[in-house]
Amino acid sequence: MTAATPPVHMEFLPTTSSVPFSRPHKLAASNPQTSWDRLKTLNRSRDPPRNASSVLHRCHRQVVRGGSVPVLVDSDATFNMDVSQLASKITPKTKAIICVHTYHFPVDMEPVLALAKEHGIKVIEDAAEMIGQTCLGRPCGSFGEISTMSFYPNKHITTGEGGMVLCDDPELAERCQQLRNLCFDPKKRRFVHEDLGWNYRMTNLQAALGLGQLLHLDEAVQRKREIGRLYSKLLKGCPGLILPPDDLRSETNIYWVYGVELLPSVPCEADEVMKHLAAAKVGTRPFFWPMHEQPVFLQMGLFKGQSFPVAERIARRGFYIPSGLALKDEEVEEVANRVRKVMEMLLSDGGYPK
Numbered sequence: 001m002t003a004a005t006p007p008v009h010m011e012f013l014p015t016t017s018s019v020p021f022s023r024p025h026k027l028a029a030s031n032p033q034t035s036w037d038r039l040k041t042l043n044r045s046r047d048p049p050r051n052a053s054s055v056l057h058r059c060h061r062q063v064v065r066g067g068s069v070p071v072l073v074d075s076d077a078t079f080n081m082d083v084s085q086l087a088s089k090i091t092p093k094t095k096a097i098i099c100v101h102t103y104h105f106p107v108d109m110e111p112v113l114a115l116a117k118e119h120g121i122k123v124i125e126d127a128a129e130m131i132g133q134t135c136l137g138r139p140c141g142s143f144g145e146i147s148t149m150s151f152y153p154n155k156h157i158t159t160g161e162g163g164m165v166l167c168d169d170p171e172l173a174e175r176c177q178q179l180r181n182l183c184f185d186p187k188k189r190r191f192v193h194e195d196l197g198w199n200y201r202m203t204n205l206q207a208a209l210g211l212g213q214l215l216h217l218d219e220a221v222q223r224k225r226e227i228g229r230l231y232s233k234l235l236k237g238c239p240g241l242i243l244p245p246d247d248l249r250s251e252t253n254i255y256w257v258y259g260v261e262l263l264p265s266v267p268c269e270a271d272e273v274m275k276h277l278a279a280a281k282v283g284t285r286p287f288f289w290p291m292h293e294q295p296v297f298l299q300m301g302l303f304k305g306q307s308f309p310v311a312e313r314i315a316r317r318g319f320y321i322p323s324g325l326a327l328k329d330e331e332v333e334e335v336a337n338r339v340r341k342v343m344e345m346l347l348s349d350g351g352y353p354k
C-alpha cells in the first residue's frame with residue numbers, strides 16, 4: 001500500500017464504433033475548452049485565427065486569453081460562418097480557421113478544407129452542437145486538426161459538464177493530455193513541471209454517465225429530428241416566421257435547437273416576441289450575440305468599428321423554442337399552437353395593446 005495512491009481514473013473513452021468519436025485520439029475533459037488553448041497546443045502564435053461573429057463568446061475567450069487576435073467573418077442565412085468571406089481575410093500570418101457548427105447544420109466544410117490546404121493553415125472545429133451530425137459523409141468532429149465536443153446538459157450526450165477533444169496526431173494528443181492534468185510529465189520525476197497546465201480532468205462519475213448516455217445517442221439524434229420536423233409541419237405558414245429547412249447541401253438538419261428568425265415584415269425584434277411567448281408560458285432562448293458587439297472584447301479594443309450585418313440581424317431577430325428530448329409530441333403541438341397564436345396576434349391589425 002502506498003501513502004498517496006491516486007484514484008484509478010476511468011476514462012470516458014467511447015469505442016471507435018461510436019461513429020462521432022471514431023478518431024484515433026480522444027480525451028475527455030471537465031472543460032473541452034482545454035483545447036481552445038489549442039493555440040497553445042498548436043504552438044501559440046499571435047497570428048489571428050478566423051471565425052464567425054455570431055458564435056459563442058466562449059469560442060473566442062481562449063483565443064484572446066492566449067494573446068491572439070481573432071479575425072471575424074459574418075454569418076450566413078444558415079447561422080454558420082459565411083465561408084465565402086474567408087479567402088479575403090487570410091493573410092500570410094493566419095494560423096487557423098475556427099469552425100463552430102451552429103444550431104442546425106455544419107459549416108460548409110468543403111471550401112474551408114480547400115482553403116486550409118491551399119494556405120497550409122489548421123482547421124479547429126467546435127462540434128459541440130453536432131454530436132451525431134455528418135458533413136460530406138463524415139462525422140462532425142472529424143474535420144479539425146483539433147476538434148471539440150461538449151457534454152453540457154443541453155447536448156445530445158451529457159456528463160453534466162465537460163466534453164471531449166479529438167485529434168489524429170499522437171503528439172498533439174499527448175500535449176493535450178499533459179495540459180489537462182497540470183502538465184505532469186510521465187517521463188519526468190513526479191512534481192517536476194516544464195509548463196503550466198490546468199486541472200481539466202473529467203471525474204469517474206461523469207465518465208460513467210457519459211458511457212451510459214452514449215448508448216442512447218442514435219435515439220437522441222432521431223428524436224431531435226422528429227421534434228424539429230413536427231414543429232416545421234405544425235408551424236408551416238405561421239405568419240412572421242422563417243422556419244429552418246430540413247436539409248441543406250447533402251446534410252439533414254440535426255435540430256440541436258429549433259431556431260426561427262423573424263421575417264423582415266415583423267415590426268418588432270425577437271425580444272418583444274419572446275416576452276409575449278413567455279406570457280403564453282412558452283420558454284425561449286435568444287440567439288448568440290455577435291463577438292464584435294461583446295462589451296468585454298470592445299473594452300479590450302478588439303473589433304472596433306467592425307460591422308457584420310447578418311450576425312447583427314440574426315442576433316436581434318432570431319430565437320429558439322423548446323426542443324428538449326423530454327418533450328412529448330402533445331407538448332410540441334401545444335407550443336406550436338401558442339407560437340402561432342402569438343404571431344397572429346402580433347401581426348393582426350390591432351397588434352398587442354401597448
Ligand SMILES: Cc1ncc(COP(=O)(O)O)c(C=O)c1O
Pocket residue numbers: 031032033056058100101126128129150151152161162163
Ligand atoms: C458551439 C458551442 N461550443 C461549446 C459549447 C459548450 O462549451 P462548454 O461545455 O465548455 O461550456 C457550447 C454549449 O452550448 C456550444 O454551443
